[in-house]
Amino acid sequence: MVVTDAPPQPGIHPGCQRVIEIFGRLGDKWTILSILMLTEKPRRFNELKRLIGGISQQMLTRTLKALERDGMLTRTVYPTVPPQVEYALTPLGRSLSEPLLQLASWTLEHVGDIEDHRVAHDGKKATGEERGG
Amino acid sequence: MVVTDAPPQPGIHPGCQRVIEIFGRLGDKWTILSILMLTEKPRRFNELKRLIGGISQQMLTRTLKALERDGMLTRTVYPTVPPQVEYALTPLGRSLSEPLLQLASWTLEHVGDIEDHRVAHDGKKATGEERGG
DNA sequence: CAGAATCCTCAAGGATACTG
DNA sequence: CAGTATCCTTGAGGATTCTG
Numbered sequence: 001m002v003v004t005d006a007p008p009q010p011g012i013h014p015g016c017q018r019v020i021e022i023f024g025r026l027g028d029k030w031t032i033l034s035i036l037m038l039t040e041k042p043r044r045f046n047e048l049k050r051l052i053g054g055i056s057q058q059m060l061t062r063t064l065k066a067l068e069r070d071g072m073l074t075r076t077v078y079p080t081v082p083p084q085v086e087y088a089l090t091p092l093g094r095s096l097s098e099p100l101l102q103l104a105s106w107t108l109e110h111v112g113d114i115e116d117h118r119v120a121h122d123g124k125k126a127t128g129e130e131r132g133g
Numbered sequence: 134m135v136v137t138d139a140p141p142q143p144g145i146h147p148g149c150q151r152v153i154e155i156f157g158r159l160g161d162k163w164t165i166l167s168i169l170m171l172t173e174k175p176r177r178f179n180e181l182k183r184l185i186g187g188i189s190q191q192m193l194t195r196t197l198k199a200l201e202r203d204g205m206l207t208r209t210v211y212p213t214v215p216p217q218v219e220y221a222l223t224p225l226g227r228s229l230s231e232p233l234l235q236l237a238s239w240t241l242e243h244v245g246d247i248e249d250h251r252v253a254h255d256g257k258k259a260t261g262e263e264r265g266g
Numbered sequence: 267c268a269g270a271a272t273c274c275t276c277a278a279g280g281a282t283a284c285t286g
Numbered sequence: 287c288a289g290t291a292t293c294c295t296t297g298a299g300g301a302t303t304c305t306g
Contacts, residue, residue: 018240018241018248019237019240019241019244020162020166021244022240022244022247023160023162023165023166023236023237023240024160024162026160026236027156027157027159027160027161027162027165028160028278028279029153029157029160029278029279032156032160033153044287044288045287045288045289046288055279055280056279056280056281057288057289057290058279058280058281058289058290058291059278059279060289061288061289061290062278062279068254069250069254069255070250070251071246071247071249071250071251071254072247077288080287081287082287082288083286083287084287084288085287085288092243092246092247092250095239095243096239096243098239099232099235099236099238099239100236102232102235102236103156103159103232103233103236104152104156105232106228106229106231106232107151107152107155107156108151110225110228110229111151111152111154111155113204113225114155114203114204114205114225116204117202117203117204117225118202118203118204121201121202122202161298161299162298162299163299177267177268178267178269179267179268188300189299189300189301190268190269191269191270191271191299191300191301192298192299192300193269194268194269194270195298195299210268213267215267215268216267216268216269217267217268218268218269
């Protein structure tokens with residue numbers, strides 16, 4: 001997402017700006033997944049890649065770097081012969097995983113309703129358009 | 134975000150797919166904000182636009198349509214002379230606003246930590262690069 | 267006021283090849 | 287194994303114009 005740094009939006013009070021910025025970060029398709037995959041225990045790079053599934057190593061690198069910069073996780077390099085890097089949530093990251101898990105749980109609980117409603121909505125729209133055209 | 138419908142990812146169990154899809158929806162920069170702006174009470178189109186601040190009517194329209202399709206909100210048209218449209222959360226939408234508010238609250242609480250860590254991280258990196266080159 | 271349609275930009279994100 | 291560098295496509299999202 002964009003939400004560069006502080007887009008000059010006069011309307012909203014400053015707090016919302018930060019929320020937007022963080023939400024933007026969370027919404028970048030892989031961030032939340034990465035955090036969730038680390039809640040159980042620390043993981044290595046390719047382990048994460050496998051677990052998340054469908055992410056390119058490019059994006060995983062970017063995502064993990066951004067999360068490290070934000071203090072959400074730590075990156076530990078073990079100077080072994082085949083290089084080994086371990087990613088682990090910081091306390092901050094772990095504290096974020098709580099509301100995130102709540103959200104995930106909400107999603108699992110209601111995704112059926114949503115999909116049902118989509119079908120109904122699309123069906124209704126199609127019928128309406130048929131009558132119209 | 135992309136996450137079209139069901140990207141064939143063999144690794145993860147099906148439930149995660151839906152979570153990803155919904156998270157993608159939530160991450161599209163305006164969805165969460167729109168929902169949060171409707172938690173208090175129903176709002177009209179331009180009222181929302183003002184409240185959210187910085188959103189184009191194009192994106193507001195798209196966002197609201199998508200949310201309506203998902204059953205998160207209802208769109209009520211009052212056939213008055215200056216057309217009046219009111220958006221209100223459905224029970225489903227309201228139920229989503231709960232974990233969302235938790236997340237917002239987490240963000241407000243920790244955004245300071247994050248920003249501090251960013252500064253520290255960028256500073257350290259700059260120093261390291263200075264030494265390196 | 268609420269929205270549809272059109273145009274345009276820019277960056278998210280994928281694919282591939284290369285490195286240490 | 288764990289990245290980095292490069293190229294490329296797609297679409298999110300902004301700005302503007304037109305309508306009812």
